[in-house]
Each structure stands twice: as C-alpha cells, then as structure tokens.
Amino acid sequence: MAKRSKKGRDITGIVIVDKPTGLSSNNVLQRVKRLFNANKAGHTGSLDPLATGVLPVCLGEATKLSTYLLDADKQYQVRCQLGILTDSGDSDGAIIAEQKIPDYSVEQLQSILQDFVGEQQQIPPMFSALKHQGQPLYKLARQGIEIERKFRLITIYSIELLASDAESFTLQVACSKGTYIRTLVQDIAAALGSCGHVTMLRRTDAAGYDLTQAMTLDALHSLAELQGLTGLDTQLLPAHEALPNWPEIKLDTQMSNDMSYGRAVKIETFGQSAKVRLFNADDQFIGLGELASDGTVSAKRLFVCDNSV
DSSP states (O other): OOOOOOOSBOOOEEEEEEEOTTSOHHHHHHHHHHHHTBSOEEESSOOOTTOEEEEEEEEGGGGGGHHHHHTSOEEEEEEEEETEEESSSBTTSOEEEEOOOOOOOHHHHHHHHHHTOEEEEEOOOSSSSOEETTEEHHHHHHTTOOOOOOOEEEEEEEEEEEEEOSSEEEEEEEEOTTOOHHHHHHHHHHHTTSOEEEEEEEEEEETTEEGGGOBOHHHHHHHHHHHHHHHHHTTOBOGGGSOTTSOEEEOOHHHHHHHHTTOOEEOSOOSSOEEEEEEOTTSOEEEEEEEOTTSEEEEEEEOOOSSOO
C-alpha cells in the first residue's frame, strides 16, 4: 500500500493563543493548525469553553513537548457568583441548587482563602475531560451518570482577592497541574456558607507563557491575510525556550548519532540527576533527555531535525 503524503508544512515552534470564550481548546487548535498549514499540532492542556486566555499550541516537532508543558504550573483569574450551584460548576451549566448568601466581610473571605493555600486533595468534577473506561467524564455527566472519582494531590501556591461584593468575588490563583478552578471556587463558596459557580475564567499564565505573548484568533487571521504564512511564522516561539528551567547539554557529533539510535551517552558531569534539553554540535535543539547522577544521558523525546547528526 502506498504511503499517504503528509499534509501541511514541516514547521516547528509554539504559538501562544489568547483563547476566546465559547470555543473548545480543540477547536482553537484545529483553527491554528489550518492557519499555519502545519502537519502536526497539539495544545498543552484544555481550557473550558467558557474560559479564555493563554493556550500554548505546539506545532510540528514541538508537539513532543506538550506533555511536559501540560505538567507545568498555571495562573488564573476567576469570578465566582455566590448563591447558585450549576451541574458543570460554571455558567454554561444548568442550575441544580440555590442557597442564601450570608453576610460576610472581606477579612472573613481573606481568612478562608488562606485555608486553601498549600498542598491539598481535590476531587475532579464530573464535567471534565478525564476518562472512565475510554469515555470522557463530561459525556457521562451529560447522560446523568455519576462516576466515583479519586482524590488528586494538587498545590495552590497563592490566592489573591482582586474584588468582592455581596454576591460575588474575583480571585487570582497560582496553582499546580491538575487543579480544577471550578472545584476550588465551589469549595471556597461552601466554606463561606453558601454555594457558587464560575462566571469568568481567564488563564493568565501557562508553563511560563503569559498574556503579553498571546495573540487572538482574529489577530492571527488578520496577520495571515496581510502577510501570509511568512507573517504567521514570526509569531512562532522557539521550541528550545519552552522549558527554561531544564539545564542544557551540548553533545558532540558522535554522541548525537549514538542518541539518535537509542544509545545512552556519558558526559563529564556528575551530581544531581535532572531532566535536560539536548543540543547537537551545531547548537541545534534535538530534544529532551535525562541526566543521571553518574553523567549518563538518555533520550526521552528526540526531534527529527533538518540537519543530520
């Protein structure tokens, strides 16, 4: 059987999209992939359709970084409407309960917020992309099916109160991977003696990328119309900058060849083991590896590079 020809360009890089409300993350991903005419694309963690903000989209070989970027910390702004609980935890869902909102002070709310800072266990919501026997939980939830979920260990690094009134509050939250902001908001509302749901959710930072680097879909479309693919490519961020906290290791030509065949190599570095970024003798980023304390470097995800190594 003849091989199918690849569709799209062999481009590699990361574009930071300011996701609009009302679209799924996958819908945004597919639009960006078509705009850039890329052969491969992947995003680094779904945002709810209601949510807006930072959505890094990896193109080409940079899709091999998606899993690692997904594991990175994130920051959000979120507004909670008190007194109303929805099945999805946000304003896209159906109202399932209403509860009186108690009189509360800013000091009382501030004190409650601090109780949620730190490492804690959180039960993921049914309206989530997590899967049960191959089915996304949100599809089961829409059928009225409730599945028991296990606690997940998360960390809330900080919560800042941005605004509050008698019926709502707005927060800035810095958190670890796996944190469901909708669940956090519901738990805070419950601790306040009421219930609540998310009416606004905006991701302001993901894996070190922030809103200053993000472009809206409209802006990308306009750039494509004015400057074509050449203009769009100016918005691609280099893949090697994606994990700045990972040390760099430069390999000579023989080491690069060995690694391309799956063989570990040895460098003159000893000490603590670490996940590392790998570069060849031409300073070309060739992928990710793991450095052992004895100086052994093994490949984790290698890029298909334009230049032979």
